[in-house]
Amino acid sequence: MIYYQNNEIVIRDICSSDVINLFSWQIDKELNKHDPRPIPNNSKGLIEECMDYCHRFDTEIMSENIEDIEYKYFIITDYEDNAIGFVNFFGIDKLKKQGEMGISVGDKRYWHKGIAYTAIKTATDYIFNNMDIDRIYIETGECNNPALRLFEKLDFKKCGEYIEDEDFKFIVMEKVSSRF
Template sequence: MLIGQKVVLREKRIGDAANDYAWRRDADLAHLDAVLPVTMSYREYMAYYADELRHPNRRRCRFAIDSLDDGKHIGNCMYYDIDEDRRQAELGIMIGEREYWGKGYGTDAVTTVVCHIFKETNIDRIYLNTLEWNVRAQRCFRKCGFIACGRVTRRGNDFIVMELHRSWLKSIEDNATLTPQSADIKAQLPPTT
C-alpha cells in the first residue's frame, strides 16, 4: 500500500471489478484512453478479472486508487511494459469517478506511484502516451515533472509521448527544483536515514 496526500494506492482485488467494469464500458472514459468500450458481459468480465488476479503479469504492476479521505475506489493506475534491460516502464492512470476530476487526485496518484517506482525498483525512465487533445492530462503530467519527448500516431490517434527520469527524484530530494509542486512531492517522500 502506498499513501499519498490525497490517495491510497493498493493492490487490486475482486471487489474492484464492478467499478472497473463500469469504467471500461463508459464511452467517454474509453475515448480518453483511445480505446473502445468493453462489450463483454459482466460474467465474462468477472472470469477474465479473476484470472488476472490469480495470475499476475510480472511485466506490470497495477494499483487501485482510493480517496484517502473517504476510502472510495476512484480509479486505477499501473506501470507496465517493464523492460528490465532498458530500465524503463510505461505509466497509465484513469480516474473513473468524475467528481474527483480536477481536484488533484490524479496528480497525487501519479506522484505517489512515480516516487515508489524510483525508490523501490531499478527503473530509470518512466514514459507515457497521452492524447494530443487531452490538455487536462498533459497538465497533470507536467505538474508531476514529465516532459514531452515525442509524438506517435496509433490507430489514427495522435499522442504526445512524455517521460520522467530517475534524476527527477534526486532533484526533488536535493531541493534543486523546489516549486510548489515539488515541495508537495518532497513532503510525500519517506525520510532518508
C-alpha cells in the same frame, strides 16, 4: 500495502474485488474519450470484453505467480475504501528498465481536486525507489490536454509522438529517475 493516505484519500495495493470498478471504468465512454480503443456497443461485445478483461485480470494482474504479473496497480480510494480511480504501471521492460504509466479517476465527483497529481507522484516515487526502473513514460492522445498538463506539472517531458490508425495522434512523455 498502503502507499499514501491523507484526510481525503488512500492509495493502496490492488485486491480481487477491484475488478468490478476497473472494468466499469474500462468501458466508460467519457473516461475513454481520448483512447482510440473501441468501447462495446452491444450486449455480445460487452460480454466478450468482460470475459477478456476478467481473464487478463486473473492472469496478468492478480496472478499468484509473481513472474506472470504484467501490471502494477495503485488503487485510489476514499476513507471508506470506495474506489475513486487508479494509477497503473505496465509494459515493463526489465532490460531497458522502463515502463508505461496510466491513470484514471473513475469517480467523476473527484475530478479537479488534485487527486490525480498526488496519485501519480506517489506511484512515480514508489516505482523509482522500489523497482529497478529508470524511466517512466506515458502515451496519450494529442487532444488530452488535462493529462498533458498534469504530467507536465509532474516533470514529465515530451519525447515523441506517433500516429495510430491514420488519424489518432499520440504524444509520448517521459520522466527519468533522478539517480542520473
